[in-house]
Amino acid sequence: MGDxxxxxxxxxxxxxxxxxxxxxxxxxxVRPSSPRDPMVYQYxxxxxxxxxxxxxFIVSRGGRRVGHASSEHARWEVQPERxxxxxxxxxxxxxxxxxxxxxxxxxxxxVVADGARVLGVYAYENDPLRIAAIEARGYKEDRRSRRWELxxxxxxxxxxxxxxxxxxxxxxxxxxxxxxxxxxxxxxxxKVWRLSEEAGDDVPTTEPRxxxxxxxxxxxxxxxxxxxxxxxxxxxGEAVVGLSVLGYPxxxxxxxxxxxxxxxxxxxxxxARALKCETVAQAIALGVDRVRTGNDAANDPILHxxxxxxxxxxxxxxxxxxxx
Numbered sequence: 001m002g003d004x005x006x007x008x009x010x011x012x013x014x015x016x017x018x019x020x021x022x023x024x025x026x027x028x029x030v031r032p033s034s035p036r037d038p039m040v041y042q043y044x045x046x047x048x049x050x051x052x053x054x055x056x057f058i059v060s061r062g063g064r065r066v067g068h069a070s071s072e073h074a075r076w077e078v079q080p081e082r083x084x085x086x087x088x089x090x091x092x093x094x095x096x097x098x099x100x101x102x103x104x105x106x107x108x109x110x111v112v113a114d115g116a117r118v119l120g121v122y123a124y125e126n127d128p129l130r131i132a133a134i135e136a137r138g139y140k141e142d143r144r145s146r147r148w149e150l151x152x153x154x155x156x157x158x159x160x161x162x163x164x165x166x167x168x169x170x171x172x173x174x175x176x177x178x179x180x181x182x183x184x185x186x187x188x189x190x191k192v193w194r195l196s197e198e199a200g201d202d203v204p205t206t207e208p209r210x211x212x213x214x215x216x217x218x219x220x221x222x223x224x225x226x227x228x229x230x231x232x233x234x235x236x237g238e239a240v241v242g243l244s245v246l247g248y249p250x251x252x253x254x255x256x257x258x259x260x261x262x263x264x265x266x267x268x269x270x271x272a273r274a275l276k277c278e279t280v281a282q283a284i285a286l287g288v289d290r291v292r293t294g295n296d297a298a299n300d301p302i303l304h305x306x307x308x309x310x311x312x313x314x315x316x317x318x319x320x321x322x323x324x
Contacts, residue, residue, distance in 0.1 A: 002082040010099075012106055015056035020045040021129065022198040023276040028252070031124070037197060037226050037249035047219045051078050051210050055110060059103060066094040066262050070109040074210040083207045083321075084116030100133035108137075112324055119322045120207065126315040142206050146303060147294045147310035149254075150169035152284050162309065163281040166274035170234070173269055175241070177278055178229035180221070191240040191301070192233070199261030204299055206321070216250050223251045226258065232278045234262070234271045240268045244275035246283060246291060255283060257293035260302065273305050280309070 015023070021038035048054055052074055054260045059067035065154055070218055086107035108119055121139060122255060123130040133299030152159070180188065200209055205295045220226060225247035236241030239252055244260040257279070262271045293311065295302045 009061050009286045010058045010066075012057040013060065015045075015058050015068060017042055017046045018105040019056075019058050019068070021032050022065060023056075026091055027065055028048055029092055030089055030095070031127075034254040035249075037225065037251045037253045039251050040247075040253075041216065042225070043224050049216055051075055051216075053114065057088075057284075058105075059088065061094065061212050066091050067103065069107050069312075071107040073114060073116055074080075074139050075112055075117060079208055079210055081208055082115055083116040083120055084111035084114065084118070085120045085122075085282055088113060095129060095135065097129060097133045098209060100130055101136060104133065104137055113192075117324050120205075121324060123318050124315050127316060131318070135321050138245065139183070139322040140317045143204075145294050145317040145319070146306075147292065147314045147316040148306050148307075149290055149292050150280065150309060150311045151290050152280060153289055156284055157235040157312060159277065159280050159284065161300065162273075163277035166270060169270050170274050173271075173309055174236065175266070175269070175271060175274070175319045176235040178233055179229050180233060181231060181233075185238075188240065189218055189221060190214060192221075193268065195240050195243065195263055196259065196261050198263060202264070206319075208275070219260075229281055230279070232282075234266070234275055236266065239263070242271040242275050244272070244279050246279045255288050255291045257291070260293075267301070272302065276305060276309065 017029060020041035024036040024038040024041040045056065054072040054074055055070060057069045058065055059069050067088060067090035071084065071086055073084040074077070086104050087104050090103065111119065119139070120142070121134055123134055125144070167177065187190070191244065193212075196217065197211060204207070212273070221228065221231070226245065227248060230248065232243065232244045233240055241263040245258040246255050247258040248255050260272055260276060280291060292314070293306060294316065295306070311323060
């Protein structure tokens with residue numbers, strides 16, 4: 001294909017839920033070391049967040065599907081700073097700096113037309129082609145996220161010993177560790193939501209965090225990658241003071257941390273470590289060979305936990321910003 005493609009070669013048609021599997025296939029083809037699950041894509045495409053405006057497209061060239069694209073932003077009433085995000089990917093044989101640039105340009109026009117004042121886009125650290133296309137469009141690096149992988153076979157004995165030490169500490173602290181499936185509190189989802197909102201406000205970020213509605217958490221709990229008997233909670237009295245969840249892709253992909261959070265009132269008491277230990281001990285029992293997690297590079301407490309558990313760094317993500 002070379003770099004001779006013109007900016008008018010692509011056609012963008014609105015995507016439907018049935019296109020989600022194709023988008024997952026494209027992303028998997030580009031990054032086969034991080035397979036994307038078609039069932040998970042389809043679920044989330046069909047369950048949009050109330051506080052976000054998301055437009056998805058299928059990218060075609062010569063009548064053939066070659067990629068997917070998106071423009072999205074938080075609804076302006078909940079994020080008056082007006083950050084917008086452009087995204088998408090092309091099949092490997094269609095991928096050049098020019099074609100990726102054309103995709104980004106098309107999505108930028110859409111989100112700017114919606115009223116965005118600052119544009120954002122993401123790339124992996126080991127994707128020089130995408131990085132070059134992004135930087136050529138005037139974006140500057142904003143933040144980096146760390147990505148980690150934990151070999152459960154190599155670290156099995158260490159992790160199981162850590163889990164037992166954490167269990168004993170939680171018993172001394174009066175903290176109950178249990179799964180969501182074991183929790184019979186009818187208001188537990190609301191408590192999980194409130195805890196997550198508190199913890200979410202403390203995650204380092206440049207772009208203002210958009211609040212999530214409780215309905216979003218109900219959808220998350222029922223997502224195909226989430227299992228209630230693998231969703232770990234920490235209870236102190238009637239309060240939910242911590243949670244940690246591994247997502248298990250039902251079709252393909254690598255088991256990974258969906259979210260770990262603790263209440264401000266219990267930080268420093270080993271709750272996050274205890275919960276993460278339970279998730280990986282359970283994964284070991286289920287025969288999982290490795291798990292992954294990701295964190296903002298400035299989130300020192302969780303980075304320290306990852307290091308002590310034996311996680312090893314793998315290529316992370318870079319977030320770029322550009323004013324309109």
